[in-house]
Amino acid sequence: MMLRLLTAILALVLGQAALPALAQNGPLRIVIDEGVIEPLPFAVPEFVAENAAAAEYAQNITRVIAADLEGTGLFREIPREAFLSTVTSFASPVQYADWKAINAQALITGAVSVDGSGRLSVKFRLYDVYSQAPLGDGLQFGGATGSWRRVAHKVADQVYSRITGEGGYFDSRVVFVAERGPKNERAKQLAIMDYDGANMQALTDANSIVIAPRFSPTGDRVLYTSYESGFPRIYLLDVASGQRRMLDDQPGTMTFAPRFAPDGRRVLFSLAQGGNTDLYELDLQSGRRSRLTDAPSIETAPSFSPDGSQIVFESDRSGTQQLYVMPANGGEPRRISFGQGRYGTPVWSPRGDYIAFTKQNQGRFHIGVMRTDGSEERLLTASFLDEGPTWAPNGRVIMFTRETAGAAGAPGLYTVDITGRNLRKVPYQGQGSDPSWSPLQP
Amino acid sequence: MNTGTYISGGAHLGLIAWVMLAGLFDAPPPKPMEVTDVTILSGDEFAALTAPAAAPKPSQEVAPPEAPSLPRSPRPAPAPEARPQRPEPPAPQAPAEPDTAPEALEPPAEADVAETVTAPEAPEIPEAPEAPVTDTAPPRPSTRIAPEPSAPPPEDAVVAEQPSQATRPDPAAERPTPEADEAAPEEAATQTVTEAEERPETGLAMASSPRPRNRPNRPAAPPRETPPPPETAAAPQAPAEPDAPAETASEEDSLADAVAGAVADALSEPAAAPEGTGGAGRAASGPPLTAGERDALRVSVSRCWNVGSLSTEAMQTSVVLGVDMEETGKPNIGSIRMISWTGGSESAARQTYESARRAIVMCGSSGFPLPVEKYDQWRQIEMTFDPGKMRIR
Numbered sequence: 001m002m003l004r005l006l007t008a009i010l011a012l013v014l015g016q017a018a019l020p021a022l023a024q025n026g027p028l029r030i031v032i033d034e035g036v037i038e039p040l041p042f043a044v045p046e047f048v049a050e051n052a053a054a055a056e057y058a059q060n061i062t063r064v065i066a067a068d069l070e071g072t073g074l075f076r077e078i079p080r081e082a083f084l085s086t087v088t089s090f091a092s093p094v095q096y097a098d099w100k101a102i103n104a105q106a107l108i109t110g111a112v113s114v115d116g117s118g119r120l121s122v123k124f125r126l127y128d129v130y131s132q133a134p135l136g137d138g139l140q141f142g143g144a145t146g147s148w149r150r151v152a153h154k155v156a157d158q159v160y161s162r163i164t165g166e167g168g169y170f171d172s173r174v175v176f177v178a179e180r181g182p183k184n185e186r187a188k189q190l191a192i193m194d195y196d197g198a199n200m201q202a203l204t205d206a207n208s209i210v211i212a213p214r215f216s217p218t219g220d221r222v223l224y225t226s227y228e229s230g231f232p233r234i235y236l237l238d239v240a241s242g243q244r245r246m247l248d249d250q251p252g253t254m255t256f257a258p259r260f261a262p263d264g265r266r267v268l269f270s271l272a273q274g275g276n277t278d279l280y281e282l283d284l285q286s287g288r289r290s291r292l293t294d295a296p297s298i299e300t301a302p303s304f305s306p307d308g309s310q311i312v313f314e315s316d317r318s319g320t321q322q323l324y325v326m327p328a329n330g331g332e333p334r335r336i337s338f339g340q341g342r343y344g345t346p347v348w349s350p351r352g353d354y355i356a357f358t359k360q361n362q363g364r365f366h367i368g369v370m371r372t373d374g375s376e377e378r379l380l381t382a383s384f385l386d387e388g389p390t391w392a393p394n395g396r397v398i399m400f401t402r403e404t405a406g407a408a409g410a411p412g413l414y415t416v417d418i419t420g421r422n423l424r425k426v427p428y429q430g431q432g433s434d435p436s437w438s439p440l441q442p
Numbered sequence: 443m444n445t446g447t448y449i450s451g452g453a454h455l456g457l458i459a460w461v462m463l464a465g466l467f468d469a470p471p472p473k474p475m476e477v478t479d480v481t482i483l484s485g486d487e488f489a490a491l492t493a494p495a496a497a498p499k500p501s502q503e504v505a506p507p508e509a510p511s512l513p514r515s516p517r518p519a520p521a522p523e524a525r526p527q528r529p530e531p532p533a534p535q536a537p538a539e540p541d542t543a544p545e546a547l548e549p550p551a552e553a554d555v556a557e558t559v560t561a562p563e564a565p566e567i568p569e570a571p572e573a574p575v576t577d578t579a580p581p582r583p584s585t586r587i588a589p590e591p592s593a594p595p596p597e598d599a600v601v602a603e604q605p606s607q608a609t610r611p612d613p614a615a616e617r618p619t620p621e622a623d624e625a626a627p628e629e630a631a632t633q634t635v636t637e638a639e640e641r642p643e644t645g646l647a648m649a650s651s652p653r654p655r656n657r658p659n660r661p662a663a664p665p666r667e668t669p670p671p672p673e674t675a676a677a678p679q680a681p682a683e684p685d686a687p688a689e690t691a692s693e694e695d696s697l698a699d700a701v702a703g704a705v706a707d708a709l710s711e712p713a714a715a716p717e718g719t720g721g722a723g724r725a726a727s728g729p730p731l732t733a734g735e736r737d738a739l740r741v742s743v744s745r746c747w748n749v750g751s752l753s754t755e756a757m758q759t760s761v762v763l764g765v766d767m768e769e770t771g772k773p774n775i776g777s778i779r780m781i782s783w784t785g786g787s788e789s790a791a792r793q794t795y796e797s798a799r800r801a802i803v804m805c806g807s808s809g810f811p812l813p814v815e816k817y818d819q820w821r822q823i824e825m826t827f828d829p830g831k832m833r834i835r
Contacts, residue, residue: 028822033830
């Protein structure tokens with residue numbers, strides 16, 4: 001008995017000392033739910049000019065790509081002075097260690113050539129430095145030398161898309177109202193430019209007031225409102241040819257605030273008649289007009305959802321200007337804005353997840369976004385006058401008009417990320433308002 | 443009145459007499475006179491003595507030592523055995539190599555460079571030009587430390603007192619079966635359940651009061667190859683049947699055997715623990731990671747996880763990564779893999795995975811702060827990256 005007891009005690013004591021305190025089965029598991037939000041550092045050595053005629057293009061294309069990416073606020077270019085390696089050949093292997101040493105997480109290499117017929121060819125590769133592997137396949141773009149900016153934008157779109165997983169928006173254009181002159185005598189005309197302010201071209205003369213241009217879903221046509229006849233009328237402009245025609249010329253009415261349907265064959269607009277303003281839909285082929293709202297209040301600024309099933313618009317039917325959503329074929333509108341102040345100019349995101357709007361509250365103007373049911377309202381800007389949002393093709397960036405206060409105040413175009421970060425002025429030298437962002441160009 | 447006058451007068455007189463007799467105002471005794479020998483010099487003699495003290499003039503007569511002429515050719519690699527054999531340096535000759543030296547300074551082709559740095563053969567080494575420029579003292583004669591000089595050891599050999607032959611595996615010999623961990627089929631389930639999914643949704647309060655775990659059954663003793671015989675135990679298997687000692691043994695012997703067996707059995711457990719099975723293959727051993735150690739790892743990864751370029755869909759996608767760790771705390775980059783994802787498309791999961799992978803690679807390059815003594819606890823890590831909390835709603 002004594003033997004057993006002693007043995008048990010001794011084995012228990014030694015066994016407890018030797019056993020692990022607590023066994024753990026399987027791997028260690030942890031949850032990471034916090035991180036940092038910083039621009040991703042990237043390096044883009046100057047593209048290799050494969051012949052003498054391509055030298056200038058190589059330099060310019062590289063600069064445009066870097067500016068595109070850095071302008072998003074999601075990327076940060078590493079200055080060339082920090083490079084440890086040079087890329088002298090497009091086919092040479094990448095020295096990953098050199099790029100990792102300067103904390104480049106993405107590397108873009110490319111080459112440019114111009115053949116005898118003046119055709120530009122640009123090829124590029126994107127590398128994930130820390131994975132030490134290419135990020136996607138190498139691509140080559142070609143075009144006339146005069147379209148070198150578009151080629152650069154397409155390369156930047158590819159890089160943006162491969163890293164973020166979202167579509168790019170660099171190879172796109174903006175139609176807007178270019179303005180000049182003093183505030184009380186301002187000349188306005190339609191103009192079109194690249195998204196970054198380059199290649200600006202006038203679409204109309206400045207003899208009459210024009211407002212609210214809107215791109216078609218294919219980017220080849222523009223709807224706008226002109227006071228050419230003394231009353232606001234809707235016009236349809238073909239961008240390539242410059243030809244235009246007036247839509248729905250009904251005597252005694254005023255038409256304004258047009259916007260294309262997603263199919264490009266119908267147009268939503270507001271029609272004021274007899275002191276009342278309601279929403280109408282016009283079939284561009286047949287010219288048939290149908291009424292969508294019938295209320296004594298003012299309904300205007302309609303915008304289709306991307307799938308064409310719903311319409312968001314502004315109305316003062318509740319006594320103050322608010323946002324409403326209704327079925328595309330008409331029906332009972334549902335109010336979605338309930339905050340303080342007045343809401344207007346709603347625009348449905350091309351991704352369908354948000355609605356951008358202008359809000360006026362306590363003497364300040366804001367650009368904001370909310371879910372399509374009105375939830376998660378978030379104001380992105382605040383200033384003396386912000387208005388007229390328009391979505392980038394990828395639904396992540398909003399462009400809008402900001403006008404400064406005072407007699408010398410002037411309108412300008414700005415962009416902001418839907419997170420509220422990266423507010424930037426579009427590098428367009430003149431004054432501008434009422435922007436409309438085109439879809440990505442083919 | 444007179445008495446006072448008398449006393450005062452007497453006292454004064456006494457004082458005056460004491461001063462005069464004691465020699466208070468006497469001059470101190472004269473010091474012993476110092477006597478110095480003086481030599482009388484004439485003016486010429488004095489001039490002759492002071493002339494060397496004038497300012498020294500630069501001596502132009504003293505020629506500086508000539509700088510030894512340097513051989514401009516690249517110095518050949520000295521042969522160690524050549525120097526002792528040189529009886530006396532030959533007279534410096536006008537070397538032919540300096541003429542070729544400037545060519546070596548020119549940017550040559552790589553092949554030329556290779557030729558210039560190649561040591562010439564020993565008989566052609568021009569030793570003489572080196573002698574004047576040698577700053578180091580000639581080697582002192584060394585004491586004899588070995589009766590016979592031995593050949594220099596191979597470069598890879600380790601210097602030891604007793605020479606030994608390198609052991610190499612005999613291809614003909616039968617290879618012993620290496621000691622291997624106990625293998626067990628990988629744990630599998632019908633669905634992946636991550637820690638994140640196991641977290642209770644009702645806050646931090648405990649939903650139940652689990653009973654402490656029973657001590658796991660000791661695994662069956664695996665067949666071991668020549669276990670080291672414990673010095674304190676005669677037979678390790680003896681405690682397996684502590685209740686059945688040999689009836690013929692005395693009680694004292696049985697007690698000693700049982701105690702020795704218990705000690706050996708207890709001591710043998712730590713060695714077997716890392717190889718034990720815990721349901722999911724290899725069971726971790728050692729104390730578990732503390733909450734602070736887990737947080738340190740979590741923070742280390744978090745500060746490198748950049749979600750700034752993630753798409754909105756990727757920001758709603760949670761991915762689970764598996765990574766094998768090295769004992770140094772660094773991740774094995776090649777082992778990083780996506781185990782599963784939830785909340786988004788595969789494309790979005792790929793975006794989140796790439797950002798998480800970059801975080802592990804970047805911040806793991808210098809090693810994560812993990813206690814090495816608990817390596818078995820973090821030999822494999824599954825990290826769930828959930829960007830949902832950072833998404834702007």
